[in-house]
Amino acid sequence: MDEHVIRTYVRQPEVFVSGEGARLRTDDGREFLDFLGGIAVSALGYGHERLTEALRDQAGKVLHTSNLFRHPYTEQVAGLLAEHTGMDAAFFANSGTEANECAMKLTRKAQRMRGHEHRTGYVALEGAFHGRTMGALSLTAGAKYRDPFGPLIPGVTFVQRGDLDGLAKALRGEGEGPAPAALFMEPIQGEGGIYDLGSEFRKAARQLCDETGTLLVCDEIQCGTGRTGRFLMSQHDDLRPDVVTLAKPLAGGLPMGACVVTSELAETLVPGDHGSTFAGGPFVTRAALVVLEELKGGLLDAIATRGKQLRSGLEHLAKDHSRITEVRGRGLMLGLRLETGAPDLQKALYRAGLITNCTAGDVVRLLPPYVVTKADIDRALEILAGCLASL
Ligand SMILES: Cc1ncc(COP(=O)(O)O)c(C=O)c1O
Numbered sequence: 497m498d499e500h501v502i503r504t505y506v507r508q509p510e511v512f513v514s515g516e517g518a519r520l521r522t523d524d525g526r527e528f529l530d531f532l533g534g535i536a537v538s539a540l541g542y543g544h545e546r547l548t549e550a551l552r553d554q555a556g557k558v559l560h561t562s563n564l565f566r567h568p569y570t571e572q573v574a575g576l577l578a579e580h581t582g583m584d585a586a587f588f589a590n591s592g593t594e595a596n597e598c599a600m601k602l603t604r605k606a607q608r609m610r611g612h613e614h615r616t617g618y619v620a621l622e623g624a625f626h627g628r629t630m631g632a633l634s635l636t637a638g639a640k641y642r643d644p645f646g647p648l649i650p651g652v653t654f655v656q657r658g659d660l661d662g663l664a665k666a667l668r669g670e671g672e673g674p675a676p677a678a679l680f681m682e683p684i685q686g687e688g689g690i691y692d693l694g695s696e697f698r699k700a701a702r703q704l705c706d707e708t709g710t711l712l713v714c715d716e717i718q719c720g721t722g723r724t725g726r727f728l729m730s731q732h733d734d735l736r737p738d739v740v741t742l743a744k745p746l747a748g749g750l751p752m753g754a755c756v757v758t759s760e761l762a763e764t765l766v767p768g769d770h771g772s773t774f775a776g777g778p779f780v781t782r783a784a785l786v787v788l789e790e791l792k793g794g795l796l797d798a799i800a801t802r803g804k805q806l807r808s809g810l811e812h813l814a815k816d817h818s819r820i821t822e823v824r825g826r827g828l829m830l831g832l833r834l835e836t837g838a839p840d841l842q843k844a845l846y847r848a849g850l851i852t853n854c855t856a857g858d859v860v861r862l863l864p865p866y867v868v869t870k871a872d873i874d875r876a877l878e879i880l881a882g883c884l885a886s887l
Pocket residue numbers: 591592593594596625626627628682686687715716717718719743744
């Protein structure tokens with residue numbers, strides 16, 4: 497009975513009670529293949545032995561002590577993030593939106609410390625989704641997310657995806673409002689329809705940020721932490737952001753975000769500037785440690801291999817079904833863009849036991865757990881072929 501739950505989500509009636517790998521089981525014994533992974537979260541799938549053992553052990557020790565005290569797992573996770581990203585230091589948060597709030601505050605303060613008091617604006621892209629708290633929402637494009645809640649924070653300029661001239665103008669502060677502290681960019685937009693901004697655009701954005709003294713924040717909350725076969729999507733382009741925000745798969749299903757910065761920015765925030773009661777505590781960091789160690793130990797290669805298998809299967813389907821106009825994305829972050837009927841296809845897939853979702857109105861989005869097997873992908877492609885044929 498959900499009458500006491502505020503209806504911010506349309507929930508399916510199924511109750512999932514257990515799972516293994518990429519497969520979920522309902523309370524009445526039905527099995528689903530999960531190609532959504534709790535919206536890009538369940539990196540290690542369900543029932544992962546090492547993760548389960550680590551959490552069982554940690555649950556019997558301490559769950560929380562607060563950030564007033566050191567904890568080795570917090571420090572080890574920060575160290576592994578530095579190793580994986582080639583950056584320097586992390587602030588931990590409890591969600592993606594909070595990681596972006598930290599990035600917003602940090603980049604404004606960094607500009608102030610450089611003597612650029614006036615650089616208080618931000619630039620973001622059309623199609624962007626950076627979160628739902630008031631700061632991150634101000635950087636999120638899309639009337640449906642924003643309009644009921646205005647006024648949002650002022651000084652945000654949105655630029656069309658692909659419009660380098662528009663981006664150059666916005667970064668030079670040629671529009672209305674204050675000059676920007678930072679550009680926020682998802683290398684592959686998730687909610688925006690698995691929309692790859694493209695290597696050329698991303699590299700040009702970095703160059704324009706350098707030319708104009710704007711800080712580059714890559715929001716890799718959905719496309720990062722291994723999702724595309726490299727730890728960061730930015731690494732495919734050798735792109736060096738000033739700030740990277742992470743969340744979703746970071747702690748394998750527990751709520752955790754991180755705002756990771758270069759050594760130049762590591763000293764920007766000092767005690768009292770920012771904080772979180774819960775974030776980066778021993779329980780979530782114990783989980784993140786497992787995820788980050790698995791990613792060091794061959795999981796990235798598996799993601800790349802399985803991603804290629806899934807993509808080639810989807811491209812095959814696109815040849816047979818003209819209603820598929822595009823296969824999008826990279827690694828295990830893929831989307832099927834349909835001319836019509838994407839929501840109907842998603843519903844049919846669900847009825848047939850394959851969990852996906854529909855984003856941007858016309859894209860069926862696939863974000864399976866990193867531990868998805870060859871057989872799982874073969875089965876998902878079979879279900880997709882069946883549903884496409886019968887629609
Ligand atoms: C790219 C991106 N940024 C930020 C967020 C917000 O993350 P959260 O829902 O954990 O606050 C999301 C969530 O979908 C996202 O995809």
